[in-house]
Amino acid sequence: MKYDVIIIGAGPGGIFSAYELMKRRPGWKIGVFEGGTELEKRHCPIDGDKIKSCIRCKSCSIMSGFGGAGAFSDGKYNITNDFGGTLYAHIGRKKALELMRYVDQINLDHGGEGTKLYSTAGTDFKKICIQNKLRLLDASVRHLGTDINYIVLSNLYDEMKDHIDFHFNTLVDSIELLQKEEADVEPAESSSAAFAESAEASSETSRCHNSRCDTSRYRIHFEGGAADARYCIVSAGRSGSKWMEKVCRDLEIPTKSNRVDIGVRVELPAVVFSHLTDELYESKIVYRTEKFEDSVRTFCMNPNGIVVNENTNGIVTVNGHSFEDPSKKTENTNFALLVSKHFSEPFKDSNGYGESIARLSNMLGGGVIVQRFGDLARGRRSNPARISECTVQPTLQATPGDLSLVLPKRILDGIIEMIYALDKIAPGTANNDTLLYGVEVKFYNMEVSLDENLETNHPGLYVIGDGSGVTHSLSHASASGVYVAEIISEPSR
Ligand SMILES: Cc1cc2nc3c(=O)[nH]c(=O)nc-3n(C[C@H](O)[C@H](O)[C@H](O)COP(=O)(O)OP(=O)(O)OC[C@H]3O[C@@H](n4cnc5c(N)ncnc54)[C@H](O)[C@@H]3O)c2cc1C
Numbered sequence: 001m002k003y004d005v006i007i008i009g010a011g012p013g014g015i016f017s018a019y020e021l022m023k024r025r026p027g028w029k030i031g032v033f034e035g036g037t038e039l040e041k042r043h044c045p046i047d048g049d050k051i052k053s054c055i056r057c058k059s060c061s062i063m064s065g066f067g068g069a070g071a072f073s074d075g076k077y078n079i080t081n082d083f084g085g086t087l088y089a090h091i092g093r094k095k096a097l098e099l100m101r102y103v104d105q106i107n108l109d110h111g112g113e114g115t116k117l118y119s120t121a122g123t124d125f126k127k128i129c130i131q132n133k134l135r136l137l138d139a140s141v142r143h144l145g146t147d148i149n150y151i152v153l154s155n156l157y158d159e160m161k162d163h164i165d166f167h168f169n170t171l172v173d174s175i176e177l178l179q180k181e182e183a184d185v186e187p188a189e190s191s192s193a194a195f196a197e198s199a200e201a202s203s204e205t206s207r208c209h210n211s212r213c214d215t216s217r218y219r220i221h222f223e224g225g226a227a228d229a230r231y232c233i234v235s236a237g238r239s240g241s242k243w244m245e246k247v248c249r250d251l252e253i254p255t256k257s258n259r260v261d262i263g264v265r266v267e268l269p270a271v272v273f274s275h276l277t278d279e280l281y282e283s284k285i286v287y288r289t290e291k292f293e294d295s296v297r298t299f300c301m302n303p304n305g306i307v308v309n310e311n312t313n314g315i316v317t318v319n320g321h322s323f324e325d326p327s328k329k330t331e332n333t334n335f336a337l338l339v340s341k342h343f344s345e346p347f348k349d350s351n352g353y354g355e356s357i358a359r360l361s362n363m364l365g366g367g368v369i370v371q372r373f374g375d376l377a378r379g380r381r382s383n384p385a386r387i388s389e390c391t392v393q394p395t396l397q398a399t400p401g402d403l404s405l406v407l408p409k410r411i412l413d414g415i416i417e418m419i420y421a422l423d424k425i426a427p428g429t430a431n432n433d434t435l436l437y438g439v440e441v442k443f444y445n446m447e448v449s450l451d452e453n454l455e456t457n458h459p460g461l462y463v464i465g466d467g468s469g470v471t472h473s474l475s476h477a478s479a480s481g482v483y484v485a486e487i488i489s490e491p492s493r
Pocket residue numbers: 008009010011012013014033034035036062063064065066067068069070071072073074075076077078084170171172173235236237238239240243300310319320464465466467471472473474475477478
């Protein structure tokens with residue numbers, strides 16, 4: 001198998017790279033290699049009846065397959081440099097926003113038309129937040145909803161499938177450098193010098209378009225085969241984080257450790273937050289705790305949504321969804337409250353720290369633990385009886401328990417403080433029956449050392465999306481995919 005471009009991973013990063021390359025370079029041969037399945041074959045076996053909790057499938061349908069981790073997500077595309085990643089640090093703020101808007105337009109053209117774009121511009125909540133020691137971050141958010149997000153992905157796939165080779169159920173094992181001498185170029189000069197030389201040496205027609213020439217630089221290996229290409233774009237996302245670390249070790253690509261966010265998912269009656277969610281849909285609110293001056297933030301708000309399990313590398317954590325379809329809406333709203341932990345020398349394994357805490361909750365609860373806020377504040381566990389009497393009906397079947405046995409005191413204190421702060425702008429947040437699910441962990445991939453083209457120290461090898469540690473969201477991951485496609489398809493390359 002010979003390709004002009006190989007893309008590893010069919011999440012938003014990989015999809016938007018493939019889509020943009022197809023548009024810009026219709027003659028190129030592009031292969032997408034994805035460990036999971038096609039979109040329509042992605043089914044999580046949890047049915048709440050026979051299978052109540054995660055059975056740890058070989059390939060998790062929630063995280064893997066066409067659409068990546070974003071396939072069953074709420075489809076909130078946040079158009080902002082304020083959160084969702086640091087793509088702007090590589091490509092500039094203006095370019096990053098331009099690409100996020102471009103991605104938004106592609107989504108609209110593929111089934112997202114008619115969905116609402118919310119914005120914090122001009123909202124009174126900014127002032128109300130500041131008056132209560134909270135800060136509302138700036139953003140525009142396109143809310144596709146889980147159902148429309150699925151339709152957009154289906155339409156994108158239909159448009160691409162006859163032009164691009166999709167290899168599903170193909171977990172890439174390793175990436176091999178075929179032209180070592182080029183790869184040995186110093187990182188600082190990599191993209192400019194090495195590429196300038198190779199571009200001079202080959203004319204536009206003699207490059208490996210349609211795989212006719214012999215300039216493959218990369219060979220990927222997978223069970224039962226291998227494939228070669230001149231360019232390799234890695235978009236392995238969060239589920240590919242461990243594998244990405246191995247690739248970086250094997251190819252001597254520098255990395256640095258990143259952060260981990262730990263907290264809980266809050267579920268309460270939708271009316272408590274409706275004044276905020278009706279106007280802004282998703283509000284990112286940050287609070288600095290009195291006690292430790294840690295930042296606690298709201299994350300992934302799902303008005304009238306459901307709480308779901310998430311499986312990352314076999315560890316069950318919690319997340320949330322919501323739907324555009326009125327028939328699927330619930331009476332609850334959920335959102336995460338997260339505290340960021342950064343570590344410095346000698347400890348580097350921030351994800352390992354998050355995993356250990358999540359494992360502890362899995363050990364005590366067999367999965368996710370749920371607790372009433374009133375029980376947590378009184379220092380007692382929630383039991384099945386107290387949960388069943390609760391005025392908030394849980395949307396996820398989780399084990400009633402005690403989150404104070406799982407979360408470190410500093411993190412738990414920060415979350416409790418924030419709940420009381422939110423109660424001032426959304427009275428009812430600190431009610432006894434507010435449900436807290438734990439733990440929610442937002443793992444970040446270690447950050448791969450990339451230049452302004454998102455290229456590694458190996459010319460032609462790009463890392464995009466959440467797998468790069470640069471992005472942590474649908475819009476940033478997708479924008480990074482378009483960006484690299486633009487770079488690669490430049491005639492001078
Ligand atoms: C439940 C849930 C809800 C979310 N909601 C939102 C939201 O509303 N808004 C938002 O901005 N973000 C949301 N996110 C985060 C968002 O989904 C991610 O930021 C985004 O999907 C990252 O895109 P990506 O392409 O970088 O990686 P991913 O989407 O993780 O895709 C990576 C793909 O690579 C594949 N892969 C990994 N390793 C290999 C390998 N070795 N070989 C072959 N294939 C491999 C995986 O199977 C996967 O399909 C949510 C995430 C989850 C889990």
